[in-house]
Amino acid sequence: MNSPVTPLIRPDELRLLKEYITEVFGLVVDKNNEGLFTKRLFSRLEGLGLATFADYYAYLKFAPRRNEEHKRLLSLITNNETYFFREEPQLRVLAEAVLPALKEQKMRCGERKLRIVSAGCSSGEEVYTLAMIAIESGCFLWDWDVEIQGVDIDHQIIERARNGIYAGRAFQTTPDHYLDRYFRKCDEGFKVKEILTRITRFTEGNLLQLEQIVEEQSADIIFCRNVLIYFDDESIKRGVHAFAKVLRPEGHLFLGHSESLSRITSNYIPMRFPGAIIYKKRD
């Protein structure tokens, strides 16, 4: 994006590229962002030595190395904004209502396994937040098998998540207690401690095919916050359908506060709490 001038793209080229991105990744390029989108794509035309956007479209669809190009493209068009302890009212519902109820239910059937998935986890702050909450809840200590898995389509951001080093804005809403207990200082900022890395893992992948990444009917809870706002309705349906496959019966789904399933599907029951709505998979 060195050039201040928006490169010329034919309307049919723009439409094809936008449709392709929605079909494959679920993401919708907003009309207001088309200029920026075109500039970013143009940097890839230059990188690959292609003459037109139509050539780039053909490259994305047919080139033998298209998977690598998908990764580069995604890193340019995804919004990775995130931070620890984002949307606190939902996290309170998780800590005070959902986790204790899950523990009780699992104890009754003699199961000591907790699986949480963060779909669209970005650089990992959400995953480590969920790990801290699970530990602090005191519900899943000792011989419990706990795993919080982050999934994101952007391979660069997944590498950052695995690195687990954070600074500045990532901690904008992090209480000091958590910083002291779960992080150690390093040259670049703060690195997550082993107490968190041993119960978390990160996988590069597309949430539209979550069942190819996470075992079917295995997840107790899925977090997918501030991701579906970038999707069209059809892609949201595909996403929540994939979640339903991966969730256990009556598993919980947490969406971002501005994301709702009311127009989308009746496969989930909304549960209202102060400041938060969460969804339960219908049996």
Ligand SMILES: C[S@@+](CC[C@H](N)C(=O)[O-])C[C@H]1O[C@@H](n2cnc3c(N)ncnc32)[C@H](O)[C@@H]1O
């Ligand atoms: C704005 S961040 C949200 C991060 C975190 N969930 C939160 O609420 O703070 C959105 C993330 O969703 C990821 N994403 C977008 N489309 C995706 C898809 N189809 N599959 C998996 N991840 C996707 C992006 O790469 C980005 O990192």
